Amino acid sequence: MLKHIIIAVFIVITGATTFAQEGTSSPYSYYGIGLPKFKGTAENRSMGGISILSDSIHLNLQNPASIADLRLVNFTVGASHKSFTQETSSDSQKTSATTLDYLAVGVPLSPKFGGSFGLIPYSSVGYSVLNENSEGFSTFEGEGGLNKAFINLGYKITPELSVGIDANYNFGKIENDSFTRINDAEFGTRESNRSDLLGFSYNFGAQYKTMVSENLQLSTSLSYTPETSFTSENSREIAAIVITGTGQIAEADVRNVPVDDTEFTFPSQYTIGVGIGKPKSWFAGLEYQDQKTSNFTNRALDIDDVSFNDATKIRLGGYYIPNYNSFGNYAKRIVYRGGFRMEETGITVRGEEINEFGISFGVGLPVGRLFSNANLGFEYGQRGTTNSGLVQENFFNVFLSLSLNDKWFEKRYID
Secondary structure, three states, X not given: OHHHHHHHHXXXXXXXXXXXXXXXXXXHXXXXXXXXXXXXXXXXXXOOOOOOOOOOOOOOOOOHHHHHHOOOEEEEEEEEEEEEEEEOXXXXXXXXXXXXXXXXXXXXXXXXXXXXXXEXXXXXXXXXXXXXXXXXXXXXXXXXXXXXXXXXXXXXOOOOEEEEEEEEEEEEEEEEEEXXXXXXXXXXXXXXXXXXXXXXXXXXXXXXXXXXXXXXXXXXXXXEEOOEEEEEEEEEEEEEEEEOOOOOEEEEEEEEEOOOOXXXXXXXXXXXXXEEEEOOOEEEEEEEEEEOHHHOOOOOOOOOOEEEOOEEEEEEEEEEOOOOOOOOOHHHHOEEEEEEEEEEEEEEEOOEEEEEEEEEEEEEEEOOOOOOEEEEEEEEEEEEOOHHHOOEEXXXXXXXXXXXXXXXXXXXXXX
């Protein structure tokens, strides 16, 4: 048992060194601390992102109360590939990004008590923009993001009611670089800004499930993240750049510019959801989320024509299993999932609100023993607008996860 725990901890910790922070290619990731990443599993993501569901064989990374339902030790890992088509009123281009999305381990500690720990990205920054005009050109590039390492505890107060808490250590770095060259000028100018981010946050959750008839179960959920302050350690470097006749770039003068470290508000958030279904057969749920991003500030950078508003999300999704215990017919044990989401991101650029929607579907494929499964999902969506010279993004996501179960705590009657 101890060997299993040590191996699981090692996998999660060393996974931090391989986490790809740059999980997007969107110019909208320039604002704030980047575009928020989906902070859940591929199973939830395939159902529009709802966090209402919890069961005995899957981890729910969105609501800490759900870990109290876990009955088997679970190791889960997920990755995704996103393809973008970015359009303006006059041009378009295609790009893509592949990321490792999460690593987590859940352990049932007693019939009423469970815990989990892991690593998951919170936001990502990744963009490269070229702006040309008759006077010269400018390029803007950025990369990085914010990750969180978490530990979660959940307790079942009654057979129907569970509560839980997440403690999160958030860390990461964001780098923004710009280069400007005026025609016929001897030098160009490069400015590099870096922010090293760190801070703690907490998430509280509750779930209530009860049978309303012989076959139908009502499920409700609530989670709340209080407002906290994060620290941003900032640095800035300005250099004069010479472009040689062969096209090579050389730095002629490099200067470090003093810039103050800052504290920025990590906004509060609450999520409430309700759903109904027949256990191990079908489920449909609706969820609403509100995040106070109107209190957000943009680290050390001053940006014109941008404001932050409260962000809201509406999610609808569910699943269907033809016959979960039909061990003679594999197809009947496959889980079919689907969902839809609408989001107001809370960012307004040049007077235009940046909104997003997504349609998702997926399957859960049973593998091995003890109800382990592989999960494959797809999502098509859109973000932004071509109005006011902005960029509209059409994206297609493919996400894959493994949810592996085992028994660690078995009482042996014969040695």
